Amino acid sequence: xxxxxxxxxxxxxxxxxxxxxxxxxxxxxxxxxxxxxxxxxxxxxxxxxxxxxxxxxxxxxxxxxxxxxxxxxxxxxxxxxxxxxxxxxxxxxxxxxxxxxxxxxxxxxxxxxxxxxxxxxxxxxxxxxxxxxxxxxxxxxxxxxxxxxxxxxxxxxxxxxxxxxxxxxxxxxxxxxxxxxxxxxxxxxxxxxxxxxxxxxxxxxxxxxxxxxxxxxxxxxxx
Numbered sequence: 551x552x553x554x555x556x557x558x559x560x561x562x563x564x565x566x567x568x569x570x571x572x573x574x575x576x577x578x579x580x581x582x583x584x585x586x587x588x589x590x591x592x593x594x595x596x597x598x599x600x601x602x603x604x605x606x607x608x609x610x611x612x613x614x615x616x617x618x619x620x621x622x623x624x625x626x627x628x629x630x631x632x633x634x635x636x637x638x639x640x641x642x643x644x645x646x647x648x649x650x651x652x653x654x655x656x657x658x659x660x661x662x663x664x665x666x667x668x669x670x671x672x673x674x675x676x677x678x679x680x681x682x683x684x685x686x687x688x689x690x691x692x693x694x695x696x697x698x699x700x701x702x703x704x705x706x707x708x709x710x711x712x713x714x715x716x717x718x719x720x721x722x723x724x725x726x727x728x729x730x731x732x733x734x735x736x737x738x739x740x741x742x743x744x745x746x747x748x749x750x751x752x753x754x755x756x757x758x759x760x761x762x763x764x765x766x767x768x769x770x771x772x773x
Contacts, residue, residue, distance in 0.1 A: 554773045555766065558752045560621070566592060566741075567746060569607045572622055581749060582762040585742040586674035592736050612649050612728075616642060626722040633721075636712045642740070643714075650727045658727075660711040663732055670707065674700040 559575050562568075563583070568591045579583050593605070610624045618635055624633070634642050640660060647656045662670075678696035685691040718722060743768050746760050766772040 554753060561748055561752055562588060562745065564611070565609060565744065566697045566736075567604050567607055568592065569610065579765055579767075580763050581742070581745055581760060581766075584749075585745050585762075588745060589736065589738045591742045592610055592741065606722070608728040609650065609721060609724045611648065616646055616649070624721060626720070628721045630714050630721065630723075637725055639712050639723065642763070646724070647727065654758060656727055658715050662707055662711050663713050665712055666707050670700065670703045671748060673703055682759065688719040 555575065555578075559570050559646065563570055566588055570587065570591075574587060578587065595605075606626060610621065613619065613633065614621055619633060631731070642668050643660060647658060649654075661667075674696050677699035678692050681692040681695040682689075703751065740761070746757075748771070749755070749760055750757055753770055753772055764770055
């Protein structure tokens with residue numbers, strides 16, 4: 551599918567709050583095909599208890615905007631670590647959470663790499679063992695010293711928090727933050743009329759040239 555087709559699909563997705571896969575878009579040849587696809591997705595989403603499709607649409611749109619990536623790179627199973635580089639992860643993660651939650655506070659801080667967590671535990675244990683003879687083997691005093699060292703290690707490594715939280719590893723995990731987008735109940739006729747209007751707008755063709763069975767490439771000149 552060329553640029554014209556891609557822009558039309560993206561406009562359709564934004565208008566109806568749905569997600570259309572590349573495989574689905576490649577099978578669309580006429581306004582009727584596009585209308586049937588959109589209507590089936592709207593009908594399916596209205597019957598679902600959890601509007602995860604709407605949530606994924608919002609997540610994907612937000613990721614494309616913030617990361618400047620292609621829509622095909624953003625799938626439900628895509629690892630967030632593959633999309634967001636560690637160097638810019640802290641700033642981007644904060645902005646993503648703010649946008650997806652509509653400004654509400656979401657507690658999902660980045661964490662330290664596993665090797666740092668293990669190192670902190672080892673150093674803390676080492677501090678406790680080293681403090682024992684210095685305190686005359688007073689367990690309480692040694693424990694206080696070790697906890698102080700632990701707090702210091704935690705503070706010194708705070709800038710190294712660049713790993714995603716365990717419950718936010720994939721794109722699909724962001725859907726719980728995005729929530730759902732409101733949608734109306736569409737009839738097929740309403741879907742077709744809106745699809746037709748968007749075809750005219752996106753492709754720059756005349757209204758009389760667009761019929762339900764017009765071929766996008768052969769009849770409407772879509773690239």
